[in-house]
Amino acid sequence: MTIIFTNIEFLDEATEDDVVSLIAHTVSQKAQYILVLMGSQSTLRIESIPAIAVATPVPLNACIIPGVIFEDHYSYKGVLVLGFKDKICSLLIPDIAASHDVLCQQLQQFVASNGTLGSAGIFVDGLSPAVEPFIATVYENLGSDRILIGAGVGDLNNRFNMCVANEQGCFSNAAIIFCLSNTVKLQVEGKHDLPQVAGPYLVTEAKDNIIYSLNYQPAADIYSDAISKVSGMDITQDEIAQHIHSYPFGLKQLNEEYLVRDIIAVNGNSLVCVGNVAENSLVYILNATKDILITAASDAGKQFAQKLQPNTAEQMHYVVLIDCISRALFLNDEYQLELNAINAQMPVGKKLAGVLSIGEIKNTDQGAIQFLNKTIVLGGL
Template sequence: MIIQVCSEGRLEAAEKIARSLASDPRVKSLLILGCDGNEWTKEEADPLFQSLPVPVFGGIFPQILAGGKNLEKGTLVAGLRHPVKPFVIKDISRPETEPEDALEDLLSGEDFSSATLFVFVDGMAKRIAELVEGLFNTLGLEPNYVGGGAGSLSFNQKPCIITPEGLLMDAAVLGLSEVSSGIGVAHGWHPVSETIKVTASSANRVLSLNWKPAFDVYREIIEKHGNVSFEKTPFFDIAKAYPLGIARMGAEMVVRDPILTEENALVCVGEVPEGNYIHILNGDMDSLIKGAVEARNTASASYRGEEKNPVLFFMDCISRVLFMGDDFHREIQAVEQGSVTFGALSLGEIANTGDAFLEFYNKTAVAALLGDACEP
């Protein structure tokens, strides 16, 4: 793997790197991670992605991770020594789209045994959990999965998925690779409420909890626990420290990030199915870093590749960065452990751990050791 970064975010600089790497005979495919702060437009970016001589996939994220730092502007281009076959699924949010049927048609005839599947999806799409469930129902646990939600902290939906067709919105790109990998997932949040039933929800909107308006229940618990006031403080400034945790039998809770309120409903990144049971969660710097290290250690324990110096591909939720602030570098340092590390700070994370159900997470750290050594 050859990793190059341009920190100024200009498309011209990214294009120069991408074309240079694509012409290197060692490079069989390109993974491109860009920052929303680059302000690329579809009209400007499409000619680049459509004309590259090797397969390209990736996304535009709130921030990217490179050289031990989180960048708000810049682009990382990774030239991969193994071929990656991209598959694109569009119009995720449209009611007439049947993700599982579309995936079966798209992926039929491919060999996913012992594969790694990169999954990048528009983080503001409304049916991400259905897509992920359809992916699991189609492929099961044959491949290792790693990826996350692309998009902007403005929470305005815009083209953010990088594909050979160009920059797409309301879409996902799946990158099928034969690279060996080890995956770990953990978050470090803990419950601060009793069990709460989701009594009404619609896609990513939680309408009622315990038969009461969702925001009223959420606000009462948090204001009592944290001695804070939603009337005096912007919603997300408080909510970033109090995600929802969906209970999973014998497994880590799946975290959901409330990002805003609409008419006493909680709007989350990802679905919260009606009838599920949740907790309101909280954490601190030490518990979150401990969770990230647990993800890294799980990835190390499950890695079976022949490459002795695998790179660390790290997908971490942007809201963890907002929660940690200037101390986020402590988490990066804790997970690197001597490995070349790169990744994205995302709107939700996608992963499995080999023997567990595939999930779309929020506020969670996903570590993937990839058996493709970094080269100059």
């Protein structure tokens, strides 16, 4: 038995009856809390979860996520069922766009039960414009002494779909926070290594996660001109959507690293990002290539493995992987190469279990919590 999980179960394709059976098996393993992660193309519907949760003798939460990962497999149709060893307090926040006072009151319920030490997981609607203000409020209430690891959830093909559920119902614009350990801190590594190829550009009009203008000109015009020059192709505004996974934005941070902002849609002359971009900020255009992504995956695995304590396989067999869905969409069938590169760096006795996410969540070296894009995040003991 591990320090966090009783067991983790995976099915590449799963009916509702299959998932109910996996949940029953997980309960038989003495799990005290269950998390169900459902690929966005799964035949299991999130509307089924409240009734399943009511019938389950331990607390159960569920999320829709673009894809799930287990060992050397990934699936957009698959389901992961995670059983947790200890009784923990999980918190479902039904509206992350609620007022600051309301959110603080709700988050303090989690702090009252779990404190501010150890490690916690978080899943939040990654397509909500409220995601970053919410994460700032989470940090305000949980502080820097608790390591957070998590993901943006949802369905890229149905941006307003319900994505979080428990016995109370199904919710969009919502989040789940759950305790991994009140005493043990995960080791966490995050990496993207995307180089700058153009910019900077001044964000002259934006609201939440939508950029309307760069350098006082329509954002889509500036972007299409820039990636045309970089790529050597004539990319019209109508063709931008074919290239957005190759050319995300980057916001330079104090440590000279770039905070990536993926573009998920072109709406007229505006660009819709995953995560907010503030007016008067400077953005650069970064470039993703197959070789860069796979090399970064290998490096992330290597650097993470170096952080692990020796002989911890019996404490936590599984390494948590949060990998951005935009990396998989860019690599397409060759995403398996990225997954293989990470697996090749894992110590003996460690296996991957995780998700393809709409944004990745982790602490910075200074403790603050960030919402990342196009990044590999690994966590474990």
